[in-house]
Every structure is written in C-alpha cells, then in structure tokens.
Amino acid sequence: MKAPARWAAVLLLLLGSGLLGAGAGAAQEQDGEGPPAAPKLDVDAALRALETESIYRAPGAVARFDEDLIRSELTDDMRVLVSPFTGRPDDGGHYPDRDDYLDQVHRPLNDWAEETGRTVIEVEGLLVSSTEGVTTSPGDLSRLRQHTGQYDVTDSVWSLIQHAKDGDNAKSSYESPHPLSESVEPSDRRIRELVDRLREQRVINAPGRRDRLDIPLELLEERTGFTVRAVAFPPGEPGEPLVDYAPALAEHFPDDIVLVAHGGWLEVAGGPQTELRLARDYAFGRFEIATLRQGLVMHDRIGSVLLRADTLLTEHPFGRPQPQTLRQLVAGLAPWLLGGSALVVGGVPLVRVVGGRLGEARDERRAFQVAQARAFAAIAELGERLVEAERGGNGPGVAAAAERHATARTLFDQAGTAAAMTEVRAVAEAGRRALRGRTGARGVRR
Numbered sequence: 001m002k003a004p005a006r007w008a009a010v011l012l013l014l015l016g017s018g019l020l021g022a023g024a025g026a027a028q029e030q031d032g033e034g035p036p037a038a039p040k041l042d043v044d045a046a047l048r049a050l051e052t053e054s055i056y057r058a059p060g061a062v063a064r065f066d067e068d069l070i071r072s073e074l075t076d077d078m079r080v081l082v083s084p085f086t087g088r089p090d091d092g093g094h095y096p097d098r099d100d101y102l103d104q105v106h107r108p109l110n111d112w113a114e115e116t117g118r119t120v121i122e123v124e125g126l127l128v129s130s131t132e133g134v135t136t137s138p139g140d141l142s143r144l145r146q147h148t149g150q151y152d153v154t155d156s157v158w159s160l161i162q163h164a165k166d167g168d169n170a171k172s173s174y175e176s177p178h179p180l181s182e183s184v185e186p187s188d189r190r191i192r193e194l195v196d197r198l199r200e201q202r203v204i205n206a207p208g209r210r211d212r213l214d215i216p217l218e219l220l221e222e223r224t225g226f227t228v229r230a231v232a233f234p235p236g237e238p239g240e241p242l243v244d245y246a247p248a249l250a251e252h253f254p255d256d257i258v259l260v261a262h263g264g265w266l267e268v269a270g271g272p273q274t275e276l277r278l279a280r281d282y283a284f285g286r287f288e289i290a291t292l293r294q295g296l297v298m299h300d301r302i303g304s305v306l307l308r309a310d311t312l313l314t315e316h317p318f319g320r321p322q323p324q325t326l327r328q329l330v331a332g333l334a335p336w337l338l339g340g341s342a343l344v345v346g347g348v349p350l351v352r353v354v355g356g357r358l359g360e361a362r363d364e365r366r367a368f369q370v371a372q373a374r375a376f377a378a379i380a381e382l383g384e385r386l387v388e389a390e391r392g393g394n395g396p397g398v399a400a401a402a403e404r405h406a407t408a409r410t411l412f413d414q415a416g417t418a419a420a421m422t423e424v425r426a427v428a429e430a431g432r433r434a435l436r437g438r439t440g441a442r443g444v445r446r
Contacts (some may be wrong), residue, residue: 014076037082038062038295040094043105047112050079050120060084063123064238065154066178073161077118080108080157085125085295093294098426119164121157126264127292128156135287136160139173144284145242148291149265152238154178184241194245195252198229208234213261215300220303224310226271227256232298235263243399246270257306264296266305272313279308286407289430290423371421372412378428379408385435404431 038060047055054258055067061082070080085095095101113120113131120131126147129135136156138144144154158176197204205212213232221227229249236242242262242361250258257271268276273408283304284291291301384406389398408428415421 005382038087041083041105043108044082046083047108048082050112050118054078055080055082057082058084061123062151062235063126063153064151064239065123065157069154070157070161073158075165078161079118079120079163080123081120082123083125086293088290088294088297090195092136097422098429121160121164123153123157125293125295126151126153127289128153128160130160130164132164134160134163136163137292138142141281142180145262145265146238148284148296149242149262150181150236150238150240151263153183154238179239181236182241183244186243186245190243191248191252193247193250193289194231198231198249198253202229204231206233208229210234211296211298213302215299215302220306226306226310228259228306229253229256230259230302232261233263252327259302259305261298261302264291264298266298266301268305272309275309275312276305279305282308290426367418368416368421371418371425372415375408375412375415375421375425375428378425378432379405379412382408382428382431382435387431389435398435401431401435403429404434 039058041058046058054071056079058081060086063082074080083105086095095104108124109120110131112118118131122131124128127135128137136159138147138155143155147156155176155178158178159174162174163170194204202217203213203215209232211232213230215228215230217228226250231245231249244267246258246260246267249260250256250270253270257276258269260267260269266280268280283301287304338344382401386398386401386405389401403425408424408431411420411424411427414422
C-alpha cells in the first residue's frame with residue numbers, strides 16, 4: 001500500500017467517514033497496512049506431510065511452542081498443523097470470506113481427520129483449534145501477553161491435546177506445565193537510549209519489526225487530546241523474559257501516553273491509566289479471534305484503544321436510556337421472529353436477493369450490500385436462537401450470545417463499509433457459537 005493510501009486508511013479508522021463512535025472505530029480496525037502477506041496454506045501438501053509427521057509446520061507459519069513438551073504429550077492418533085495467518089479479507093487475504101476458508105481448508109482437514117481416525121490440532125496464525133470442534137485461547141492477561149507478545153502457543157496446544165485425550169470427560173479448561181514468561185524491568189542504559197530517541201521522534205520501530213507503526217500523531221491529538229509516544233518491538237523469544245518498558249518510559253514523558261508493542265501485544269502507560277487499560281483489554285477481547293487468526297495490525301489496534309479510552313473519559317455511563325430486554329432487542333430488529341412465523345432467514349438466500357438487485361451498481365456498493373445482507377441474516381438468526389434459548393434459562397452461553405447480539409446490532413447501524421459489515425457478521429456468528437457452547441473468551445470450548 002502506498003503512503004497516501006495508508007494515511008487514507010488510518011484517517012478512515014479515526015474519522016469513520018462521519019460514522020465514528022467508539023464502536024464504529026473499533027469495528028473498522030482491520031483497515032490499514034500490516035505485515036507482509038504470509039503464503040497461502042497448501043492443504044494437499046499439509047495432509048501428505050501429516051500422514052507420516054506428528055507435527056507439520058507450513059511455510060509462513062509464525063506460532064512457536066515447546067516442541068519437546070508437545071511431542072511428549074501427543075499420541076499416535078494426533079497431529080499438529082502449524083499454518084500461517086490467513087490475512088485480513090479487506091487487504092488481500094487469502095480467504096475473502098470465512099466460508100472460503102471453511103471450503104478450502106477446514107472441510108478437507110476435517111474430512112481427512114475423520115477418514116484416518118485422527119485428531120488434528122491446527123494453529124492458524126496464533127489461533128488454536130481442533131477437528132473435534134473446540135477452540136482455546138489464553139485464560140488471562142499474563143497468558144495473552146505471552147501468547148501474542150512472543151507468539152508462544154504452547155499452553156493452547158497442550159490444552160487441546162489434553163481435551164482430545166479425555167474425550168467425553170474433557171474439562172472446560174486445563175492448566176499446562178509450561179512456565180509463564182517472567183516480566184523484568186529494563187536497564188537504565190536501555191531506557192536512556194530509548195528516551196533520547198523518543199525525544200527526537202515520537203514513534204520508533206525497532207529492527208526486526210515487520211508490522212511497522214505509522215501513526216497520524218497530530219490527528220490523534222486533535223481527535224482525542226492525547227499526545228502519544230510509541231515503541232514497537234518484534235515478538236520476543238519464547239522462554240525469555242518480557243521487558244516491561246512502558247512504565248519506565250512514561251516517567252520521562254509525564255504529559256504523554258506511552259505505548260510499547262511486543263509482537264501483537266500492547267503495553268500502555270502514562271495518562272489516564274484505568275481507562276487506557278480498560279480500553280486495551282476491551283480491544284483485545286472484542287477482536288480476539290480476528291487478532292489471532294488473521295494477524296494484528298498494531299497501528300489499528302492503537303487507534304481502537306485510544307478512541308475507546310477517549311469514549312470512557314468523555315461519555316457518562318448513566319447518560320443513555322436504560323437497556324432494552326433481550327426480547328425487545330430481537331423484536332426491534334425482526335418482529336416476525338416473535339410472531340410465530342415459520343420463516344427462517346439464512347445468509348445465502350438473502351444475499352442472492354440483494355445481489356440480484358445490484359446488477360448495475362458499482363462494485364464497492366455491491367460489496368457493501370452483500371456484506372450488509374450477510375450481517376443482517378447472521379444477526380436475525382442469532383436473535384431467533386436467543387429467543388428459543390431464553391425459554392431454557394439464561395446460562396453463561398445465553399448471556400454471552402445476548403451480549404454479542406446487542407453489539408452486532410449497534411455496529412450494524414454504524415457500519416458504512418463492507419469490511420465493517422464483515423466484522424459485524426463475525427460478532428453475530430461468535431454469538432451463535434457461544435450459544436452452542438463452542439466458543440467464548442477463555443478456556444477450552446466445544
């Protein structure tokens with residue numbers, strides 16, 4: 001992406017073409033320039049290798065783990081496939097739609113596992129799942145920091161191995177013996193070096209950093225009032241200590257927010273600490289699956305964090321109307337869901353109807369309408385399932401799905417691009433999976 005286009009993408013993130021709220025800015029987080037595109041997974045080559053190898057690392061894979069520990073736990077009927085990031089759909093990703101990934105990778109892999117009687121644990125970028133229909137992710141911030149800051153997925157792979165071994169007696173979460181990376185303070189000499197450089201230039205990209213920061217500092221300050229200094233390091237080495245630079249650097253810049261990235265992890269210091277940390281955690285939670293699967297663009301994540309922190313500081317929590325009930329929310333989107341109609345909305349039929357009406361429209365408008373139709377269908381389907389599930393009680397799965405339904409509804413109203421609508425659909429589909437008990441924020445999920 002050339003420099004003007006990159007700046008335009010960042011401006012779109014911050015200004016949202018007039019649609020900007022905290023949710024809209026976050027929903028469009030995937031715009032921008034990221035690391036060089038990883039090679040596409042050669043599924044046939046991977047399956048041939050898995051016939052004889054217990055662990056196969058495909059070209060372009062970035063995840064790392066303790067192979068000695070993992071090999072010692074694997075049984076003869078288990079395989080581990082380490083594949084590259086899939087890439088973001090709106091920036092030349094290999095799979096423009098999640099359905100493309102399912103068709104080209106997920107189904108062949110599952111068919112092979114079923115035919116051979118094996119369980120395949122796939123590390124897709126940094127997202128770990130298995131052909132048994134379970135996905136796992138870091139259980140707390142310290143583990144998430146290790147997972148994203150060092151690309152160390154040992155915990156997640158180990159947990160899914162235990163899940164496969166236990167079968168019907170599998171637990172909802174497992175605690176691996178893999179040690180947590182130690183956090184250490186930087187040396188005085190190193191802090192002096194960084195402080196001197198940050199006085200000259202407010203953004204530093206360390207050698208080896210592929211996802212380079214390109215932040216419109218003046219625009220951010222105008223939009224939020226925050227002045228920012230940032231340092232971006234490449235992922236750390238697994239097993240080595242993680243150096244906690246941010247607090248020490250913030251002491252030298254008391255009027256600024258200091259951001260330090262290690263790989264896909266972001267440390268925040270200075271400024272309104274509580275709001276910044278809440279905003280950082282919110283952004284990682286909201287975009288967890290996309291972050292791990294597609295690869296994070298750090299300057300987009302920084303935009304999401306700062307805009308969210310600004311919202312927390314400027315909007316009053318009791319300044320909005322009381323939230324509607326679940327049934328009111330669902331009925332407001334599609335009243336026929338509560339009227340006893342036998343109609344079931346699915347993504348494909350609705351997309352065909354919309355697509356047929358846009359034969360002479362511009363390509364951009366067509367992409368938006370198709371993405372909008374798919375997002376609406378996903379929200380409507382989730383709403384119908386929520387109404388059914390509500391009769392059986394409000395368990396953790398229902399609560400998580402209801403939250404995603406509300407989020408998807410809000411973002412649907414704010415989304416103005418096909419990429420944003422794709423993110424809305426992803427939120428709704430995450431709610432559907434949560435309702436089935438197959439996904440969530442933490443632990444192992446069926």
